[in-house]
Amino acid sequence: MAEPRISSIDGKLAKEFAVPSHVEEEKEKMAAFATHHVAAGRRVVLITSGGTKVPLESRTVRFLDNFSSGRRGASSAEYFIDAGYAVIFLHRHRSLYPYAHTFSTINMLDALQFRSGEAASGHSGEVVVDQKVLPNVVKMLKRYQEVKESQLILPVEFNTLSEYLHLLKAAAQALSTIGSKAMFYLAAAVSDFYIPASEMPEHKIQSSNGPLQLSLNMVPKILSPLVKDWAPQAFVISFKLETDPAILLEKARRALDTYRHQVVVANILDSRRGYVVVVTPSSQAELILTEEDVQNGVDIEERIVSNLTSAHNNFISPDGS
Amino acid sequence: MAEPRISSIDGKLAKEFAVPSHVEEEKEKMAAFATHHVAAGRRVVLITSGGTKVPLESRTVRFLDNFSSGRRGASSAEYFIDAGYAVIFLHRHRSLYPYAHTFSTINMLDALQFRSGEAASGHSGEVVVDQKVLPNVVKMLKRYQEVKESQLILPVEFNTLSEYLHLLKAAAQALSTIGSKAMFYLAAAVSDFYIPASEMPEHKIQSSNGPLQLSLNMVPKILSPLVKDWAPQAFVISFKLETDPAILLEKARRALDTYRHQVVVANILDSRRGYVVVVTPSSQAELILTEEDVQNGVDIEERIVSNLTSAHNNFISPDGS
Numbered sequence: 231m232a233e234p235r236i237s238s239i240d241g242k243l244a245k246e247f248a249v250p251s252h253v254e255e256e257k258e259k260m261a262a263f264a265t266h267h268v269a270a271g272r273r274v275v276l277i278t279s280g281g282t283k284v285p286l287e288s289r290t291v292r293f294l295d296n297f298s299s300g301r302r303g304a305s306s307a308e309y310f311i312d313a314g315y316a317v318i319f320l321h322r323h324r325s326l327y328p329y330a331h332t333f334s335t336i337n338m339l340d341a342l343q344f345r346s347g348e349a350a351s352g353h354s355g356e357v358v359v360d361q362k363v364l365p366n367v368v369k370m371l372k373r374y375q376e377v378k379e380s381q382l383i384l385p386v387e388f389n390t391l392s393e394y395l396h397l398l399k400a401a402a403q404a405l406s407t408i409g410s411k412a413m414f415y416l417a418a419a420v421s422d423f424y425i426p427a428s429e430m431p432e433h434k435i436q437s438s439n440g441p442l443q444l445s446l447n448m449v450p451k452i453l454s455p456l457v458k459d460w461a462p463q464a465f466v467i468s469f470k471l472e473t474d475p476a477i478l479l480e481k482a483r484r485a486l487d488t489y490r491h492q493v494v495v496a497n498i499l500d501s502r503r504g505y506v507v508v509v510t511p512s513s514q515a516e517l518i519l520t521e522e523d524v525q526n527g528v529d530i531e532e533r534i535v536s537n538l539t540s541a542h543n544n545f546i547s548p549d550g551s
Numbered sequence: 552m553a554e555p556r557i558s559s560i561d562g563k564l565a566k567e568f569a570v571p572s573h574v575e576e577e578k579e580k581m582a583a584f585a586t587h588h589v590a591a592g593r594r595v596v597l598i599t600s601g602g603t604k605v606p607l608e609s610r611t612v613r614f615l616d617n618f619s620s621g622r623r624g625a626s627s628a629e630y631f632i633d634a635g636y637a638v639i640f641l642h643r644h645r646s647l648y649p650y651a652h653t654f655s656t657i658n659m660l661d662a663l664q665f666r667s668g669e670a671a672s673g674h675s676g677e678v679v680v681d682q683k684v685l686p687n688v689v690k691m692l693k694r695y696q697e698v699k700e701s702q703l704i705l706p707v708e709f710n711t712l713s714e715y716l717h718l719l720k721a722a723a724q725a726l727s728t729i730g731s732k733a734m735f736y737l738a739a740a741v742s743d744f745y746i747p748a749s750e751m752p753e754h755k756i757q758s759s760n761g762p763l764q765l766s767l768n769m770v771p772k773i774l775s776p777l778v779k780d781w782a783p784q785a786f787v788i789s790f791k792l793e794t795d796p797a798i799l800l801e802k803a804r805r806a807l808d809t810y811r812h813q814v815v816v817a818n819i820l821d822s823r824r825g826y827v828v829v830v831t832p833s834s835q836a837e838l839i840l841t842e843e844d845v846q847n848g849v850d851i852e853e854r855i856v857s858n859l860t861s862a863h864n865n866f867i868s869p870d871g872s
Contacts, residue, residue, distance in 0.1 A: 289821075291794065291820065294614070295615075296612060297614070333659065338659050354689075356680070357680040357682070358678065359663065359678040361677070367663070367678050368676060375660075435743075437743035437769055440769065442766075443765070445762065446765065448758055499610055500610075
């Protein structure tokens with residue numbers, strides 16, 4: 231596979247993808263966050279999480295999207311924090327968030343109870359969480375508050391593909407100053423296709439015009455400049471999600487060959503919550519949850535993060551020092 | 552505009568859109584719900600809410616979607632209940648839900664506080680909602696619980712376009728028995744385009760194949776058989792969202808001409824939360840929130856629902872009896 235030309239990718243990014251107005255501000259925040267935590271002896275992981283939105287119209291009614299609730303990114307963030315990392319959480323607006331993601335399947339109002347106050351105390355009543363409905367709420371709330379208090383997570387939001395690409399570039403540049411102490415954990419489900427701004431209709435596409443022909447360009451492979459140019463010393467993990475097991479490992483190996491980063495976490499849509507393969511240029515490790523693990527509430531992300539933090543150790547100090 | 556042929560729409564629905572396995576079960580629930588509430592003297596509104604997902608692959612990684620948080624549907628449901636209706640809430644999985652939607656912009660964990668219990672009482676502590684963060688929580692929770700208790704909302708979920716189409720047909724047939732006491736409030740943002748199952752690749756589309764050409768068919772206009780065939784006595788409102796104000800009213804009028812239903816609520820993407828036009832064959836009413844309304848927290852849905860419930864009265868009893 232021909233190596234993507236970096237200068238052309240950078241040019242394309244500037245030309246065809248609208249720059250979000252807050253990108254410089256976010257970059258400064260990320261740089262300050264990284265410097266602060268490295269000075270305090272921590273490593274920093276940038277986690278990307280959730281799908282990207284690809285507008286079909288400038289005043290967007292319709293868009294292409296990628297399957298992703300953001301569960302893997304949110305859950306992984308918790309394990310990275312437990313492992314001593316500070317986390318920049320670059321996530322899709324409204325995708326799942328660390329600690330809160332465990333409650334995402336219920337309507338919060340089903341977990342609340344009203345308790346009337348005593349008239350004498352002038353207390354009009356309070357609303358209490360029913361811990362039978364949310365058995366983990368105390369644990370999750372305490373952990374969330376500790377992490378927030380110690381400012382161990384910096385949340386950064388994207389919505390469209392353009393925002394994602396520019397914010398990832400900003401993050402890579404912001405983290406370049408901390409060298410190999412930076413890890414990139416690129417778990418977001420990023421579109422491979424887009425419609426350039428110049429070819430996009432302004433208004434909602436009219437169905438009265440008949441069947442719709444869409445012609446989508448390929449999104450520049452941003453991993454290439456990230457690894458070579460923006461954060462050349464960092465430890466970089468990309469994710470590969472396929473539906474066809476027959477091509478998964480070959481695609482993972484080809485990505486490592488092309489982009490020269492450290493790890494691909496490969497997984498299949500249907501089994502992604504119980505099985506992944508951690509692929510490096512020299513190794514291949516299957517991580518599997520047994521039925522017993524599942525019954526005990528073990529997350530595959532715990533295994534993934536444990537594997538990768540060890541690998542990051544070795545990457546920083548290959549001689550074990 | 553040529554009138555869509557109903558028999559061909561029904562045939563297409565059966566052939567090109569996978570029937571969800573639970574559709575018959577949902578239909579029975581909806582029919583029982585309608586019969587029960589009409590016997591109790593209520594009217595029944597079917598609200599559709601949220602966007603539809605249009606898969607590009609059978610094992611779906613990528614999909615087309617329509618902009619919609621489900622806010623209008625969720626908020627409208629509350630006002631219909633206040634006006635004495637029972638609500639079938641046919642909504643996109645994870646879209647906003649009545650009463651809960653007011654809290655959708657915050658992370659719930661930011662609104663909770665832990666309060667430790669007294670060791671003597673064997674009480675390990677409780678989690679309380681901070682009413683400074685959620686000032687409306689008591690009101691919303693009480694209302695939500697009352698409505699749940701009285702079973703005034705029947706929630707039905709869809710995710711894909713296919714599920715939406717089949718469930719809407721089932722709803723229309725289920726409500727046909729209550730005649731003009733049924734209202735259809737079709738606020739969901741439904742895709743106009745889809746890829747037939749027969750033309751869909753099984754596996755994730757590979758970006759290594761180069762730029763993507765998509766050819767999308769037009770979704771059958773289900774409003775046509777709904778009005779003529781499935782629920783011919785019902786009071787039917789469709790929504791028209793455009794980005795270009797110049798074509799909005801003409802499109803609304805054309806829809807009324809084509810489908811022969813009662814009302815189109817027309818709105819523009821950018822101003823939809825403060826301005827709509829309620830268009831009928833013989834009238835056109837602008838509903839506008841003033842700055843003062845906005846400051847007082849008035850929702851445009853309150854105005855829309857008030858307009859439509861009056862119109863529904865007149866529809867049921869044209870002579871005012």
